Each structure stands twice: as structure tokens, then as C-alpha cells.
Amino acid sequence: MKIATNTPLDKILDDGIEDDAITNLYGPAGVGKTNIAICAAIQAAKDGKHVVYIDTEGSFSLDRYFQLGGTEELLKNISFVEPTSWKQQHAEILRLDKGMEKKGVGLIIVDSIVSLYRLELDDNNFQVINRQLATQYSVLSRIARTLKIPVIVTNHVYGIRGEGKEGEKIEMTSRTISKYWSKALIEIKKTEAAGHRLAVVRKHRSVAEGRSIEFEIKEDRLKEVKLLGII
Numbered sequence: 001m002k003i004a005t006n007t008p009l010d011k012i013l014d015d016g017i018e019d020d021a022i023t024n025l026y027g028p029a030g031v032g033k034t035n036i037a038i039c040a041a042i043q044a045a046k047d048g049k050h051v052v053y054i055d056t057e058g059s060f061s062l063d064r065y066f067q068l069g070g071t072e073e074l075l076k077n078i079s080f081v082e083p084t085s086w087k088q089q090h091a092e093i094l095r096l097d098k099g100m101e102k103k104g105v106g107l108i109i110v111d112s113i114v115s116l117y118r119l120e121l122d123d124n125n126f127q128v129i130n131r132q133l134a135t136q137y138s139v140l141s142r143i144a145r146t147l148k149i150p151v152i153v154t155n156h157v158y159g160i161r162g163e164g165k166e167g168e169k170i171e172m173t174s175r176t177i178s179k180y181w182s183k184a185l186i187e188i189k190k191t192e193a194a195g196h197r198l199a200v201v202r203k204h205r206s207v208a209e210g211r212s213i214e215f216e217i218k219e220d221r222l223k224e225v226k227l228l229g230i231i
């Protein structure tokens with residue numbers, strides 16, 4: 001089943017994100033990942049679902065939520081979780097494994113899954129931290145698959161961490177983990193026109209790779225500019 005995000009992404013994903021998998025939105029800072037997450041949360045709340053919104057970097061803005069059509073009433077359908085350390089994030093995601101069905105949860109958002117990870121990571125602990133990242137993904141994936149609760153995670157695109165081969169290896173591991181566990185990968189890119197963005201399907205189980213759409217971040221919505229087909 002597909003779940004609408006009420007953004008132009010729905011068009012390239014054949015009506016929305018899959019309910020039994022992790023959809024990963026990745027792209028640089030300011031590209032619109034949080035905007036998409038907020039739109040999806042509002043849509044799910046409007047559809048009477050409960051949303052668990054894990055905000056790891058304080059990027060959810062109530063002002064932006066209201067601009068995009070959120071209401072006080074719909075806020076009752078959204079539970080915010082705001083971990084401030086990797087350890088807290090890990091505990092919160094493991095805790096999701098319990099009691100999800102009873103709460104009527106219909107969407108889980110983790111925005112972003114890797115910001116606290118990156119703060120925690122160093123040359124000595126990366127094996128443990130990467131294992132924890134994989135565990136978080138496996139918990140989210142199990143919830144999606146067994147309970148048909150769609151999961152949206154966001155990922156920044158960073159430069160390669162550190163110098164030389166070791167730095168590259170550490171960074172690549174997190175990317176490999178994210179790619180492996182996310183059944184849908186959507187890249188969001190900036191374009192030359194101010195406020196315009198491009199969403200490109202990079203991996204999907206039932207949609208052609210490269211399918212893309214240009215959209216604009218407007219005050220009150222993310223507005224389709226042009227369906228571009230395969231790029």
C-alpha cells in the first residue's frame with residue numbers, strides 16, 4: 001500500500017511511499033528534507049493516523065508546520081520525540097519496537113537519522129556506533145514490514161569524513177548501512193532556480209530508477225514544477 005506525502009514526491013512514487021519499508025530522503029542542508037517530512041506528517045495526521053516524529057536536531061518548526069497546513073487539532077495526532085544524544089536516539093528507536101500497534105501509529109519519521117551519529121562517531125568507536133546504526137535501521141525495518149507502518153528517514157549528504165583511507169571507510173560504512181536498509185532512496189537536489197528542487201528516485205522496488213520531478217518550496221506547500229521522467 002502507498003501512503004501519500006502530499007508533496008510532488010507522490011507523483012514519481014506512484015501515489016506515495018510504501019507502507020512496509022523505509023523511505024530514505026537524502027540531500028544537502030536546506031534542500032527541503034524537513035519540509036517533506038512535515039508535509040507527510042500533516043497528511044498522515046489528516047488521514048487520522050498517529051505520527052511518531054523523531055526530531056534529532058530541533059529542525060521541526062511549528063511556524064513552518066502551520067504554514068504548510070498543520071493545525072492545533074492535528075498536532076494531537078503527532079508525538080514528538082527529541083533525542084539530544086546518540087545514546088538517547090538509540091534507546092528511543094529500540095523502544096519503538098514495543099506497543100506500536102496499540103497506539104494506532106501510521107507513520108514514523110526520523111529527521112535526521114545520522115546527525116547525532118556523526119557527533120558520536122570517532123576513530124575508536126566507529127564499529128560499535130555503526131552496529132548501533134544498523135540495529136536502529138533493522139528495528140525500523142521490522143516495524144514497517146510486520147506492522148505496515150511506513151518509515152521516512154532523512155540523511156544529510158556530507159563530505160567524506162577525515163583524511164585518507166580510514167576516514168573514507170568510516171563514512172562509507174554508514175552510507176552502505178543506509179542504502180542497504182532503505183528500500184526506497186530519494187535524492188533531493190538544488191537546481192539553479194531559487195527555491196526550486198529536484199527529487200530523483202535512486203532506488204525503489206517498483207519504480208524506475210532515475211524517475212524525477214522538479215518542485216518549488218512555496219510558503220504554503222511544495223509545488224510541482226515539472227515531471228521530468230527518467231534522468
Ligand SMILES: Nc1ncnc2c1ncn2[C@@H]1O[C@H](COP(=O)(O)OP(=O)(O)OP(=O)(O)O)[C@@H](O)[C@H]1O
Pocket residue numbers: 027028029030031032033034035036059064067156195217218219220
Ligand atoms: N515559508 C517559506 N517559503 C519558501 N521557502 C521556505 C519557507 N520556509 C522555508 N523555506 C525554505 O526551505 C528550505 C529549507 O528546507 P528544509 O529545512 O526542509 O531543508 P533540509 O533539507 O531539511 O535541511 P537540513 O539538512 O539543514 O535539515 C530553505 O531553502 C528555505 O528557504
Ligand SMILES: [Mg+2]
Pocket residue numbers: 033034035059111
Ligand atoms: Mg532538515
